[in-house]
Amino acid sequence: MTGTVEIRDVVKRFGKVEAVRDVSFSLPEGETVALVGHNGAGKTTLMKLMLGLIKPTSGSISVLGDDPVAGQFEARRRLGYLPENVSFNAALTGSETLAFYARLKREPAKSVAPLLDRVGLTHAAGRRVGTYSKGMRQRLGLAQALLGEPRVLLLDEPTTGLDPALRQSFYEIVEELRGRGATVLLSSHALTELEERAGRVIIMNRGIKVADGTLDELRRIARLPTRIRLKVTGTGLANVPNWLGPVDGWRRINGQMVEIDAAPDRKIEVLRRATDEGAPVEDLDVIPPTLDELYAHFLLTQEAAR
Amino acid sequence: MRNILIVARKEIQEGLRNRWVLATTLLLAGLALSLTFLGSAPTGTVGVRALDVVIVSLSSLTIFLVPLIALLISHDAIVGEMERGTMLLLLSYPVARWQVLLGKFVGHLSILAFATLLGYGAAAGALAVTGAEIDAQSWTAFGSMIGSSILLGAAFIAVGYLVSALVRERGTAGGIAIGIWLLFVLIYDMALLGLLVVDQGQTLSGGFLNALLLLNPADAYRLFNLTGSAGVSAFSGMAGVAQNATLNPSVLLAALAAWALVPLGLATLAFSRREL
Ligand SMILES: Nc1ncnc2c1ncn2[C@@H]1O[C@H](COP(=O)(O)OP(=O)(O)OP(=O)(O)O)[C@@H](O)[C@H]1O
């Protein structure tokens, strides 16, 4: 099985700092992958390696069949990149800037206006980029990454600075490209945002890949408790263990609510009791572990293993 | 090739937009015009050799100004874009680093050439319009003065790139650029003069002196223009030097060209090894 991006045993050292340690993964076509990790975990470094902007200390990388540092441009033409702090020359206008990048990718000049429209910059197309707000620059950055129907999109913290409306349409654009078979790798600290969007998550910690899989797979591995919230009627609150049976972790959160941390194998049991005829339960919510919690869990277990 | 032109075009576009082109053209034209008319006023020599006088004064102007302008445009070219973060995005495109550098070179040199041609051309044009007689020989000397000025600019642009490719911070590049300008334009000649005075013609051979002159692009330029044409050297007070000079114009031009090509090559090398 070969993907559009193949990373094998890659190590990248900057002097004494080991930014990426022995990382391997493969990204297939038509998948959105989230790359998460704390500040300095090596996310940006991994993207730069895929772009051939820096050379790996050891290991091999292939992107669309090419070695990115070999100076082959065929792959780069089919690659879109949005750097984490995107910046442009202040003197040119938005459409001049995009036209420049389009020429470098050998895209026709007529592709510029529709792209600007897509990111909602048409009204500012004739203004100097120096006068743009941060969000507008980010939109322009997004527009250049989308030039020429990329097969691989590397987006480094793409939604920082975007307003909620564009955030929404940004994920729509990404989903559309993915649907047409593009590989999308996006790094972000906004984990809740990624939760519904990314088919797969790669968690990095200090340059090491600590977890890699779909959200469901990660939940299974982590065995984190599911939170169950019960709205209790009448006097039920006074004698919870009586009707719920012995549960490890439960607490009151207000005069009416009880929250239970149910381990994966106890989940169904707790739910059965709570929905039993005699149980004083009016309403319930089941909250699976969030990506935030999974992330924290994987970091902790890896730290403990060190 | 196409990538080089795309990058060059963008440099020129930027130069036009942020008024670099306008500013340098006006500066060169203004100074050239005032030198032309102030220079000929006191002597009253608006005669046959009027243009030769202009060549002498304009080439002195070039030695000060063109390296300064060239270094100002070029010292920021690489380190500046890296610091601003624009280089990261550019290099993720299907364009090689040497193409980026060469594209910038073509763009910056075009801006400088345009300003020189227009600025100095205005001075010669004004002289011709005011009725000064100018013969073909003077025109040739004038043409080669402009051509060599552009070549001098190319040399200092290349040196600026080399600095820009080597240093980590923009401020450092700016400081080094000013240092280089002071060294080649002022200090070098003073040191050379001091050396000659101390030596009293005892030990230093002519060949050694020639080598020292070729090692400074500004000196190569000066010798090329002030001794290159018989008419000009008569006015420049360099006639004596011209007779003794064993450096012929093509050697001087070759030295200037080497001063452009070698730093450009080194800058390309340094840039391609740099990590982002
Ligand atoms: N050019 C460089 N020189 C030296 N060290 C570097 C360089 N680039 C990155 N590093 C180091 O490599 C490590 C990983 O950095 P990287 O930028 O990949 O982190 P990141 O995961 O993108 O973090 P963030 O979430 O803050 O963007 C950090 O410790 C950083 O200091």
Ligand SMILES: [Mg+2]
């Ligand atoms: Mg980063």
